[in-house]
Amino acid sequence: MNETIRTLRSLRTIHGDFTKRRISGADLQTVLDCAVRAANASGRQSYSIVTVSDRDKMRHLCGYAGDRLLVFCVDFTRIIDLARHLGHEFTVPDIAGFVTGSTDTILAAQTACIAARSLGIDSLFTNGIHRGSIERVFSALELPDRHCFPLVALVLGYAGQEPPHQKGRLTGPGIVHRETYRRLTTKEREALVAQYDDPACHLALNEDWAKEGVRHYLDWFYTRWSRHRDTRPLWQALQKAGFVPGGESGAK
Numbered sequence: 001m002n003e004t005i006r007t008l009r010s011l012r013t014i015h016g017d018f019t020k021r022r023i024s025g026a027d028l029q030t031v032l033d034c035a036v037r038a039a040n041a042s043g044r045q046s047y048s049i050v051t052v053s054d055r056d057k058m059r060h061l062c063g064y065a066g067d068r069l070l071v072f073c074v075d076f077t078r079i080i081d082l083a084r085h086l087g088h089e090f091t092v093p094d095i096a097g098f099v100t101g102s103t104d105t106i107l108a109a110q111t112a113c114i115a116a117r118s119l120g121i122d123s124l125f126t127n128g129i130h131r132g133s134i135e136r137v138f139s140a141l142e143l144p145d146r147h148c149f150p151l152v153a154l155v156l157g158y159a160g161q162e163p164p165h166q167k168g169r170l171t172g173p174g175i176v177h178r179e180t181y182r183r184l185t186t187k188e189r190e191a192l193v194a195q196y197d198d199p200a201c202h203l204a205l206n207e208d209w210a211k212e213g214v215r216h217y218l219d220w221f222y223t224r225w226s227r228h229r230d231t232r233p234l235w236q237a238l239q240k241a242g243f244v245p246g247g248e249s250g251a252k
């Protein structure tokens with residue numbers, strides 16, 4: 001096994017237990033330099049990465065704190081500004097731009113996570129930035145109102161404690177489809193329900209699910225965890241940013 005595969009196989013999340021140990025400036029720069037090496041549509045790098053080093057601000061933004069927070073935003077502001085600088089028009093991005101921009105952004109974010117792990121730096125991806133008012137994120141980071149949207153945050157730091165085990169993953173039917181897509185058979189569905197129930201597979205988000213009076217882990221997942229959440233604020237933020245119809249029109 002080579003070093004890269006070893007790093008990828010060692011990926012795991014630290015759920016908020018980060019020590020006070022500092023990440024060196026050189027290591028952080030390496031992580032950022034690697035992040036932007038990720039593939040990006042039309043060479044546009046339609047993202048911005050905002051780094052945060054104040055722990056209180058991190059908690060305010062996402063509910064977690066480590067040594068650094070990297071907020072990965074889909075962002076066309078720089079691209080629009082450069083077009084205007086040269087006197088060109090740039091079609092203001094809509095939902096198609098958002099999908100492509102999100103792809104660029106996530107590839108950069110995951111590359112940062114892998115680079116960090118290779119340097120012994122631990123991490124936590126969180127969408128805590130989308131819990132509560134998203135306006136606080138725009139305001140705390142002074143993000144442009146239009147054509148910019150904070151997609152995901154990556155907390156970086158050093159783990160206080162190693163997790164007891166790695167979380168499992170499904171790898172078989174229903175995940176990888178050979179040549180054409182195929183829905184699960186009843187037998188395969190039963191096998192997957194059993195895999196989620198099997199403590200040795202480490203697939204459960206809540207390992208104490210059985211104490212909550214349900215038969216299967218997935219009963220807990222569908223009835224307790226996957227509650228309906230009000231997605232209107234997120235939708236409104238995307239409208240305001242101009243990525244979906246209904247907000248103000250035209251670039252500012």
Ligand SMILES: Cc1cc2nc3c(=O)[nH]c(=O)nc-3n(C[C@H](O)[C@H](O)[C@H](O)COP(=O)(O)O)c2cc1C
Nearest residue numbers: 011012013014015016124125126127128152166167
């Ligand atoms: C978009 C996204 C948001 C996440 N948000 C949180 C979060 O708010 N809190 C948390 O503890 N973990 C969060 N996670 C981490 C997942 O819980 C974790 O990746 C998953 O349980 C698998 O565990 P592993 O990464 O250790 O293999 C998030 C992961 C992703 C990709």
